[in-house]
Amino acid sequence: MIIHSLCFIVLLVLSLAKRVVSRKQWLSNIKNLPTDPIPSPLSQALSDMLGTAGGIYLALLMLVSFLKIEVPSMVDIFGMEIEPLAFISIVFTLVQPYVVEIKQYWGG
Numbered sequence: 281m282i283i284h285s286l287c288f289i290v291l292l293v294l295s296l297a298k299r300v301v302s303r304k305q306w307l308s309n310i311k312n313l314p315t316d317p318i319p320s321p322l323s324q325a326l327s328d329m330l331g332t333a334g335g336i337y338l339a340l341l342m343l344v345s346f347l348k349i350e351v352p353s354m355v356d357i358f359g360m361e362i363e364p365l366a367f368i369s370i371v372f373t374l375v376q377p378y379v380v381e382i383k384q385y386w387g388g
Contacts, residue, residue: 284358291374298377299325329373336369 303321344351344365354361 281359288358295374295377296322296325296329298381299328302377303328332376333369333373336372337365340365340369 300321303324307321343349351364353363355364355367357364357367
């Protein structure tokens with residue numbers, strides 16, 4: 281269980297770091313007015329990650345509802361009781377920045 285938790289934390293940190301780098305690059309490309317507050321790249325990356333996870337969760341919830349698929353309310357994953365759709369959305373969110381980079385690398 282400790283190894284799974286460490287893997288999850290490492291994936292979380294790596295995903296946030298990738299999002300921070302992407303956010304810094306994006307912020308360097310736009311011009312802000314001097315009176316505008318400058319958000320922290322880490323806070324923006326975390327906010328984007330939570331928004332992405334929420335969007336994926338809602339899409340999965342609508343899909344399951346539309347197809348009338350029976351999904352257990354809670355499952356035991358790595359010794360934690362967690363909602364399966366929430367877990368899937370978090371995993372997709374953690375992997376997403378790397379999928380985008382791979383897609384860009386292959387000319388997509």
